[in-house]
Amino acid sequence: MAFGLGALTGRGSVCRKCLLTVKSMAGGGPTSTYAQHRGKKTWHGPKYQAKIDQAQAEWEERAEKIRNGEMQSTWDMFVERGYVKDTAGSHETIRELMIRKRIGAYTGIDPTASSLHIGHLLPLMPIFWMYMHGYAAYTLIGGATAKIGDPTDRLVSRTPIKRTDLTMNLTKIQYQLKALWTNVEEQARRRQFEKNWAWKRAVVNNSTWWNSLPLIEVLKRLGDSMRMGPLLSRDTVKNKMAKGDGMSFSEFTYPLMQGWDWWHMYKANGIQMQIGGSDQYGNIVTGIDTVKIVRDNEPDPSEVIQAGPYNDPVGFTVPLLTDSAGVKFGKSAGNAIWLDRFQTSEFDLYGYFVRRTDDEVEKLLRLFTFLPLENINEAMKIHNQNPAERIAQHLLAFEVVGLAHGMNAAHRTALDHQAMYGKQVAIPGVTLKMPKAPTDDTPITLANAPRFDIQLPESLIMGNSIGRILYASGLAASSSEGHRLAKQQAAYIGAMPGHKREDHQKEMDHSLLTFTPVKLWYPQETRNYLIDGKMLILRKGKHNIRIIEMVSDEVWKASGKIYPGQPGTGALRVLRDQLRALKSGMMSAEEVKAKLKDETPEEAPGFLKFPDQDTAAVRRLTRQLMNEIHQKESELEAEDLEDDGQNEFGNKNKGRSRGNGSEW
Numbered sequence: 001m002a003f004g005l006g007a008l009t010g011r012g013s014v015c016r017k018c019l020l021t022v023k024s025m026a027g028g029g030p031t032s033t034y035a036q037h038r039g040k041k042t043w044h045g046p047k048y049q050a051k052i053d054q055a056q057a058e059w060e061e062r063a064e065k066i067r068n069g070e071m072q073s074t075w076d077m078f079v080e081r082g083y084v085k086d087t088a089g090s091h092e093t094i095r096e097l098m099i100r101k102r103i104g105a106y107t108g109i110d111p112t113a114s115s116l117h118i119g120h121l122l123p124l125m126p127i128f129w130m131y132m133h134g135y136a137a138y139t140l141i142g143g144a145t146a147k148i149g150d151p152t153d154r155l156v157s158r159t160p161i162k163r164t165d166l167t168m169n170l171t172k173i174q175y176q177l178k179a180l181w182t183n184v185e186e187q188a189r190r191r192q193f194e195k196n197w198a199w200k201r202a203v204v205n206n207s208t209w210w211n212s213l214p215l216i217e218v219l220k221r222l223g224d225s226m227r228m229g230p231l232l233s234r235d236t237v238k239n240k241m242a243k244g245d246g247m248s249f250s251e252f253t254y255p256l257m258q259g260w261d262w263w264h265m266y267k268a269n270g271i272q273m274q275i276g277g278s279d280q281y282g283n284i285v286t287g288i289d290t291v292k293i294v295r296d297n298e299p300d301p302s303e304v305i306q307a308g309p310y311n312d313p314v315g316f317t318v319p320l321l322t323d324s325a326g327v328k329f330g331k332s333a334g335n336a337i338w339l340d341r342f343q344t345s346e347f348d349l350y351g352y353f354v355r356r357t358d359d360e361v362e363k364l365l366r367l368f369t370f371l372p373l374e375n376i377n378e379a380m381k382i383h384n385q386n387p388a389e390r391i392a393q394h395l396l397a398f399e400v401v402g403l404a405h406g407m408n409a410a411h412r413t414a415l416d417h418q419a420m421y422g423k424q425v426a427i428p429g430v431t432l433k434m435p436k437a438p439t440d441d442t443p444i445t446l447a448n449a450p451r452f453d454i455q456l457p458e459s460l461i462m463g464n465s466i467g468r469i470l471y472a473s474g475l476a477a478s479s480s481e482g483h484r485l486a487k488q489q490a491a492y493i494g495a496m497p498g499h500k501r502e503d504h505q506k507e508m509d510h511s512l513l514t515f516t517p518v519k520l521w522y523p524q525e526t527r528n529y530l531i532d533g534k535m536l537i538l539r540k541g542k543h544n545i546r547i548i549e550m551v552s553d554e555v556w557k558a559s560g561k562i563y564p565g566q567p568g569t570g571a572l573r574v575l576r577d578q579l580r581a582l583k584s585g586m587m588s589a590e591e592v593k594a595k596l597k598d599e600t601p602e603e604a605p606g607f608l609k610f611p612d613q614d615t616a617a618v619r620r621l622t623r624q625l626m627n628e629i630h631q632k633e634s635e636l637e638a639e640d641l642e643d644d645g646q647n648e649f650g651n652k653n654k655g656r657s658r659g660n661g662s663e664w
C-alpha cells in the first residue's frame with residue numbers, strides 16, 4: 001500500500017468534505033484530496049475519527065475474508081457475471097486494488113439524446129454494483145463534452161448539437177440518472193445489502209469544471225508532456241483522416257477532455273477507475289495517460305500525489321450490447337430501446353426482454369440484474385423444463401423494468417403483460433401484486449413524474465403572469481395556486497448559475513442548469529429566463545419538472561391542444577355554449593343542467609362552480625344562464641298546466657323533462 005488511512009488522517013484535523021473523500025478511499029488515496037478543500041475547514045472530533053477508523057477496520061476485515069476465500073471479491077464477481085471485456089491495467093492489479101482500497105469509479109454519458117437507453121445500462125451496472133459494495137460510484141453527464149461530440153469510431157463528424165437540445169437533454173438525463181439511482185437503492189434493499197455511511201454516489205456534470213478552467217492550466221499541466229505520436233496513432237484519428245471527413249482540432253482533443261474529467265474527479269473525489277462500453281477503450285487508455293501526466297506535473301509540493309499501483313488510475317470496458325443484427329444499440333444507430341417511459345413504454349421495455357432468445361437470456365440475467373448467480377441458475381433450471389413458458393425471459397423483463405422504473409412499475413407491467421396475453425407466468429421468486437393506483441394526493445416521485453417536455457404558446461408565456469404559466473404547465477391546480485407558489489417561492493425556474501433577473505442580456509449557459517425560485521414578477525420578465533428565446537424550464541418540489549418549448553400561436557392552434565386555463569376553453573366557454581344551446585332550443589333546461597354538472601369539479605358544492613375561474617365575467621354569465629334556465633322551466637311548467645287541462649285521460653304529462661330545482 002502506498003500509504004494508509006492512518007497516514008492520511010495523521011495530518012491533524014481535516015474538513016468534512018475531505019473526510020467524505022477519505023472514507024471513500026479508505027486504505028489510501030491521493031494525499032492532495034486534503035489540500036483541495038483546505039480553504040474551508042470544518043473541524044471534526046474524535047467521534048468522526050472513530051467512524052473513519054471503523055470503516056477502515058471493516059474494509060481490512062473484508063480484505064482478509066476475500067484472501068481466505070470466505071468472500072468473493074467485487075472484481076471476481078464482475079468477471080464471473082461477464083462485465084469485463086478489456087482492461088486498462090492488469091486483472092491482478094485491479095483485483096488487488098479493489099480489495100485494498102475503497103476506490104471510486106465513474107462512467108460518463110454525453111447528453112446527445114434526450115434519454116438513456118438500455119445500452120447505457122451495461123457500463124452503469126458495475127457502477128451500481130460498486131455502490132452496493134461500498135465504493136464511491138459516480139455517474140457523469142458530459143454537458144461540456146457533448147458540445148464537442150465524441151469522434152470515436154466515426155468517419156463522419158457529428159452534427160453539432162443545438163443549444164436548446166443540449167439543455168433539454170441534460171435536464172432529462174440528469175433526472176433519469178437520479179431516478180435510476182433511487183431505483184438502485186430499492187434494489188439494494190431488495191437484495192439485503194446493508195447500507196452504511198460510507199456508501200457514496202453522485203451525478204455530476206463536467207461543465208461544472210470546464211466552465212471555469214483556464215486553457216493555460218490544461219496546456220501547462222497536460223500539453224507540455226502529452227506526446228503527439230500516441231495521439232495521432234489512435235485508430236479513430238487515422239481512420240477519420242484517411243477514410244472519413246477529416247478531423248477537427250476539437251474532435252482531436254475530445255479524449256483529452258475526457259481524461260481531464262477523470263483527473264478532476266481523481267483529485268477531488270478519489271475516482272481511480274473509469275468504466276465504459278468497449279468503444280471507450282481508447283479514451284480510457286488516453287485518460288490514464290492524462291491523469292498520470294497531470295498528476296506528475298504538480299507544481300505545488302504540498303499537493304503531490306505519489307505514483308504507484310495503488311494510486312494509479314485503472315479502467316475497463318464492458319461488452320457492447322447489440323441488436324439481433326449485431327449492431328451496437330445506441331443513439332447513432334437509431335435502434336435504441338429507451339429508458340424514458342414516454343419514449344419506450346414500460347410495457348414495451350418488458351416485451352423487449354420477454355422476446356430475448358433462450359441462448360442469450362442467461363447472459364442477460366447476469367448482466368442486467370442484481371440476482372445472485374444461485375438464483376439465476378435455479379431460474380434457468382425451472383426455465384429449461386419448459387422453455388416455451390419463457391420463465392427466464394419474464395424474470396429478466398421484470399427485473400429490468402424494476403431497475404429502470406421501480407418495483408411498482410415492474411409488478412404492474414408484468415400483470416398487464418400477462419393480462420394482455422391471457423397467460424399466467426410464475427416468475428421465480430416473485431409474487432406479483434398490483435400496486436395501488438396513484439391518487440391526486442400521491443406525491444410526485446421520479447418514478448411517477450408526469451411527462452417533462454411540453455409545448456405552450458407564445459402569447460401565454462410572453463403575456464401572462466407566472467402563476468398562469470404554472471397552471472398552464474400543470475404544475476399548479478389553478479392560476480391562484482400558481483400565484484401562491486410564486487409568492488411563497490415554492491416553484492423554481494431553470495437559469496444559469498448565479499443568474500439574476502436583470503441578467504437577460506447575458507448568454508445563458510446551455511450545458512449547466514441550475515434552478516432559482518420563481519417570484520411574482522411582471523409578465524414581461526419571464527422572457528429573461530427563456531433559453532435560446534424559446535425554452536423555459538419550471539419545477540415544483542423536487543421531481544415535478546416541465547421543459548416547455550414555446551411555440552408560435554399558429555403552431556399551437558394547429559396542434560388542437562388546449563392548456564389548462566386557456567381563454568375561451570374554461571368556464572366562459574362552457575357557459576356561453578350552454579346559453580346558446582338553451583336559447584336556440586337545441587337543449588332543454590334539464591339537459592343544460594346535467595351538462596354543467598358534468599363539466600363542474602365534483603367537489604364543488606352545487607354545480608356551476610369554477611373555483612379557479614371565479615371572475616366577474618363568469619359570475620355575470622352564470623347569472624344570465626340561470627335566469628334563462630328559470631325562464632325555460634317556468635314556460636315548461638305553464639305548458640304542463642295547459643296540457644293537464646287538455647289530457648283526455650286526466651293524467652299529468654310525466655314524460656316531459658323538468659329540472660330539479662333543489663340543486664340550485
Ligand SMILES: Nc1ncnc2c1ncn2[C@@H]1O[C@H](COP(=O)(O)OP(=O)(O)OP(=O)(O)O)[C@@H](O)[C@H]1O
Nearest residue numbers: 109110119120122276277320321328329330331332
Ligand atoms: N449498446 C451499448 N452497449 C454497451 N455500452 C454502451 C452501449 N451504448 C452506449 N454504451 C456506453 O455508454 C456510455 C455512454 O455512451 P454514449 O453517450 O456515447 O451513447 P451512445 O448511444 O453510444 O451514443 P452514440 O451512438 O451517439 O455514440 C459509453 O461508455 C458507451 O460505450
Ligand SMILES: N[C@@H](Cc1ccc(O)cc1)C(=O)O
Nearest residue numbers: 108109110142145150258261
Ligand atoms: N465519451 C463518452 C462519454 C463520456 C464523456 C465524458 C467523460 O468524462 C466520460 C465519458 C461517450 O461518448 O460515450
